[in-house]
Amino acid sequence: MRLETAVYREPGEHPLPREVAIPVAKPTHRPRTEYRLRVQSEDDVDTLRRRRLPLYLLTDERVRELGYLVHFPPRLYIPSEIADDVESPFRVFPYRDADALSSPGVPETVAMLLVSDPIGARVVLRLAVTRIPISEVYRRVVNAGPSVVEMATQMRLQDFVPSLPRIGTPMSAADARWLDRNEPVRA
Amino acid sequence: MTGITVVVSILERNGIGFVVVRGEALENSFPAFSDDVDVMVAPSDFERAVRGLRREPSVSYLRMSDDVSRFRVRTDSGQIILDLIDPRGLSGRRSPGAFYEFLESEGSFEKGGVRYARVSVAVYCRLMAPKWASIYIHKVATDVGNGLAISDLNGALDVAELFGEGPRIRERLAAVQREIQLRGLDRPVRWSPEQAVRRE
DSSP: OOOOOOEEOOTTOOOOOTTTEEEOOOOTTOSSOEEEEEOOBHHHHHHHHHTTOOOEEEOHHHHHHTTBOEEOOOEEEEEGGGGGGEEOSSEEEEESOGGGGSSOOHHHHHHHHHHHOHHHHHHHHHHHTTSSOHHHHHHHHHHTOHHHHHHHHHTTGGGTOTTSOOOSOOOOHHHHHHHHHHSOBOO | OOHHHHHHHHHHHTTOOOEEETHHHHHTTSSOEESOEEEEOOGGGHHHHHHHHHHOTTEEEEEEETTEEEEEEEETTEEEEEEEEOGGGGSTTSOTTHHHHHHHHTSEEEETTEEEEOHHHHHHHHHHSTTIIIIIHHHHHHHHHHTOOHHHHHHHHHHHHHTTOHHHHHHHHHHHHHHHHHTTTTSOOOOOGGGOBOOO
8 A cells, every 4th residue: 555645736726837737637537637747947846836836946046045155956855745746857856844845944954955965954054053943953854754864863963953863873073073164164 | 267267377377287176077067066176286296286375375274184285265256265185095006196197197188278087086086085984975975966977986986996996985885875875866867957947
């Protein structure tokens, strides 16, 4: 047995633009049309987010705003349940905590980075730790699943969020200090 | 002048041959990099390069750790970090200068008057870094998420074999593979970032 989730239009909702939502052939016994999503641009992401679909495009501009000076291609985070229903030229990251994708702040961004760039997650958290709610970081990392907690442990995020569960082995404190001194951050 | 052009101009003025490695080199294959510039010089030139850079008015010496001397370089638009890397630890069982000779001849390519390490060579350098297990394994897996081809991971193994480091790199690539799986980066992807539409 397995749980399946799909994208449907809600009753009374205007039709989804065909550029981004492609109807899947509807079996006769199914009352609703299922859609596949085609996400080719940042505007497509905005269109779908306005329809309350929790897709999120993490850009390097956003990460640089948070002080970590790197460049990377945009990363499209989508709820794991619909990962097979999305096609995109962006790099797709299925993400377990769909709620975090609705309106991500710094804690949500830290948790997302643990999947795509765990060193970036430590850098961003270290730079923001005095001005964000640590309990939110805890909640978002734990909600993202055990593999994300394991990455958080490897990156020693417990240095900043001591209550975070530990899975696996952290890097040494000396290596974490080396990392904190050497990663490119805004002066 | 941009960061890389400032660095090139300083090193050329000091008569130091060099190859750009790591982030900037990887950028030639996929668009993921930092603002830092990492360059490698021949082991026989390393001390002279450090002395030359320390004499430059636009350069501040920061520190030395492991095989890297770090400098801050002022540019027209601000400042960048320059890491000067001593490659002798990369030569494995061969003579200390062997890796740099390979890098200059077969392991790099020229673009705009600057030599850049080939991607597989840059990956080999990352996997041979002293802090590979705690730090560079994550960077290489992140590179895969950003578009680094699996063939370039295998290419790093080919480079390693030239220096008798095959077993070590094979073991490290297995660790990278485990991390790729842990982070879900092994999911088949059909992405083509050049087709993605970005807002201006």
